[in-house]
Amino acid sequence: MCGTCGCSANSVTIPLEQRVLARNDDLAHRNREWLAQRDVLAVNLMSSPGSGKTTLLERTIRDLGGDPVVSVVEGDQETAYDAQRIRATGCRAVQVNTGAGCHLDARVVAAALDDLAPPAHSVVFVENVGNLVCPALFDLGERHRVVVASVTEGEDKPLKYPHMFAAADVVVLNKTDLLPHLDFDVDAFIRHLDRINPRAGLIPLSATGGTGFEVWTDLVRGWVP
Amino acid sequence: MHEVSITQEVVAAIAERLGDKRITVVRLEIGKLSGVVADAVRFCFDLVAEGTTVAGARLEIAEPPGRVLCRDCATEYEVDSLIILCPACGSAYAEVLSGNELRITSVEVSVPCAAPAAAPRTR
Secondary structure (H helix, E strand, C coil): CCCCCCCCCCEEEEEEEEECCHHHHHHHHHHHHHHHHCCCEEEEEEECCCCCHHHHHHHHHHHHCCCCCEEEEEEECCCCHHHHHHHCCCCEEEEEECCCCCCCCHHHHHHHHHHHCCCCCCEEEEECCCCCCHHHHCCCCCCEEEEEEECCCCCCHHHHCHHHHHCCCEEEEECHHHHHHCCCCHHHHHHHHHHHCCCCEEEECCCCCCCCHHHHHHHHHHHCC | CCHHHHHHHHHHHHHHHHCCCCEEEEEEEECCCCCCCHHHHHHHHHHHHCCCCCCCCEEEEECCCEEEEECCCCCEEEECCCCCCCCCCCCCCEEEEECCCEEEEEEEEECCCCCCCCCCCCC
16 A cells, blocks of 8 residues: 555556576577687586586596597586696686585676687587586576486486486486496486486496497587587 | 575566566466476575565465477376376377476566655644
8 A cells, every 4th residue: 555645556567578597598698609609519517416527527538639629617616626627637627616506607607618718619518516406497508418427326316306307418327337336227217317308318438437438529529510 | 496596586687677666576487397496486585685676575476387298199288397208108208388487477566656745734
């Protein structure tokens, strides 16, 4: 009720019909154009903490051997440890610390891309914050979304975190060298993944042992513009 | 807890569209398949809105269910999670028709009363 005279006509409805993530999506679109103009491939790597994203990247950089050139955006809540590990391989890396934030967004990736200035026909891997929930919702402007799962995590992960697995173009199943020591049922994992996202490619590999790794590096080479 | 950043986006988007207008009601649409938990948005809304033009506003959230079309047998069915299997043929090849909504549908703003403030009474 109006505080001045007691009338009831003191509020008006304004239709907005606006997507909540419109600002992020606009920035992601700008990132995508920026990358396309430079013939740069961006890949968003997502997983739970400890599935081996950084180890996967270290070996990817080594095995690609500079063709194509790789640079990395490292997302973590705190520390620059991962960026230091990536730089130790000789490639450029920018660390983004999100503090309390649980995911990267298009704005921080835009700033990181400016810093990295990736050369034409190269690859930028964006290692998202280790989290199987929040990063799934935020478009960064990447061309491909890769979810890394590992055999130490349990084969029901796709059913427990369906949004993440539904968002993936490719799922890497890491640490397969440990399979002889675990009860992990690969067929059950595939069945669960098929229920959530039958279109996703699956690459079982070991980032430390190297088994299956050339399937992954061939795929990345094939993606480069 | 991406609902905090989602809610911050809501408040920022409203401020961007409506400037310093005082908001009394915020209406959102958060589909069951959107990946955002409406209860978590309700939980943090007051905190995020504090000190903004949205402070104290009533939050109304509509939660449309997920509607899915089976690509194999063309059955249309309803789901409330992304674990989607066609009840008719068991296929997981499905197209989400609705339930992904994550939108600010409308707001209500308070409009200053057109009547002049009551003149001080004189005897």
